[in-house]
Amino acid sequence: MYLERSGQRLPARVGTHLRATDIVVTGADGSAGIAFVDNSLLSIGPNSVLAIERYAFNSTTHEGAFESSLRKGTLSVVSGKIAKQSPDAMKVKTPSSILGVRGTEFLVRSDD
Amino acid sequence: MRRHDAALIAALVLGGCATPSQDLVVLLPDKEGKVGTVIVQGQKGKTVLNTAYASARTTSEGGVQRGTASQGEVKDVFGSALAAQPPRPISFTLYFESGSDEFTEQSKQEVKRLLAEMARRQAPDITVIGHTDQVGPDPSNDALSLQRAERVKSILAGMGITAERILTAGRGRREPLIPAADGVSEPRNRRVEISVR
Numbered sequence: 001m002y003l004e005r006s007g008q009r010l011p012a013r014v015g016t017h018l019r020a021t022d023i024v025v026t027g028a029d030g031s032a033g034i035a036f037v038d039n040s041l042l043s044i045g046p047n048s049v050l051a052i053e054r055y056a057f058n059s060t061t062h063e064g065a066f067e068s069s070l071r072k073g074t075l076s077v078v079s080g081k082i083a084k085q086s087p088d089a090m091k092v093k094t095p096s097s098i099l100g101v102r103g104t105e106f107l108v109r110s111d112d
Numbered sequence: 113m114r115r116h117d118a119a120l121i122a123a124l125v126l127g128g129c130a131t132p133s134q135d136l137v138v139l140l141p142d143k144e145g146k147v148g149t150v151i152v153q154g155q156k157g158k159t160v161l162n163t164a165y166a167s168a169r170t171t172s173e174g175g176v177q178r179g180t181a182s183q184g185e186v187k188d189v190f191g192s193a194l195a196a197q198p199p200r201p202i203s204f205t206l207y208f209e210s211g212s213d214e215f216t217e218q219s220k221q222e223v224k225r226l227l228a229e230m231a232r233r234q235a236p237d238i239t240v241i242g243h244t245d246q247v248g249p250d251p252s253n254d255a256l257s258l259q260r261a262e263r264v265k266s267i268l269a270g271m272g273i274t275a276e277r278i279l280t281a282g283r284g285r286r287e288p289l290i291p292a293a294d295g296v297s298e299p300r301n302r303r304v305e306i307s308v309r
Binding site: 014015031036044046059075101104109 | 134135136137138139140141142146148149150151152153154155161170174176186189190191192193194195196197198200201234235237239241254258279281282283284286307309
């Protein structure tokens with residue numbers, strides 16, 4: 001597993017803090033779980049590429065925006081406070097579709 | 113020349129067939145059995161998933177096909193992703209002795225449970241969220257709730273929790289634990305919640 005941040009490849013390990021626009025990549029026997037500050041939980045299986053394209057969360061009002069893109073592989077999602085507050089604030093994209101997330105738990109596979 | 117063009121077109125079509133980008137989306141029930149809603153928008157169609165194990169597959173023509181996924185298929189395709197899910201966030205609620213910086217006796221026990229929960233997790237991060245009662249306007253309650261959260265953060269940092277793993281938030285009067293009318297001073301709403309993820 002590794003991260004791509006601003007075009008650079010960085011090692012990732014348990015506890016690494018992500019930034020919006022990071023890309024998480026897993027290998028053939030890898031997987032990764034990510035807990036976001038609004039309590040959204042995302043996890044990916046092997047051979048997966050997940051790009052965090054936009055993440056904004058106002059912890060006072062719970063307003064925000066969360067857009068991620070599964071470029072390939074498998075993804076599990078448990079939505080959090082952002083989707084609960086605003087039904088159109090969370091989106092998951094794949095190369096061939098866009099998912100509008102009203103909540104709460106779902107799975108996505110994208111074949112490359 | 114004509115044959116050359118035909119060969120090129122065939123290659124393109126084959127290329128298209130070799131990588132039929134097919135997505136699969138499956139809606140799951142949550143831990144309480146409740147089911148949410150996901151809207152799947154393909155290039156040429158969309159479908160709304162709102163029942164347990166409802167599925168959507170994109171077709172090579174850009175459409176979206178609705179169906180139902182079996183639990184076996186979910187396990188086969190998504191077993192690794194599901195196994196990698198972080199543990200569910202848990203909240204602890206703390207109260208202060210009135211007019212003091214001291215937690216109530218009950219809250220001291222709650223702090224012990226919080227530390228035990230953090231010890232169970234691989235890489236816990238926490239958000240300390242202050243809440244107020246329904247007295248006064250938003251701006252002053254937002255400031256007050258954040259102040260309380262900051263105070264609890266410094267107490268927790270003093271107990272050895274790494275400060276960079278602690279976020280603070282002031283939720284003001286937006287999320288009362290006990291429903292109360294405007295202007296009602298309800299002590300159970302003046303609290304600090306600690307969310308562990």
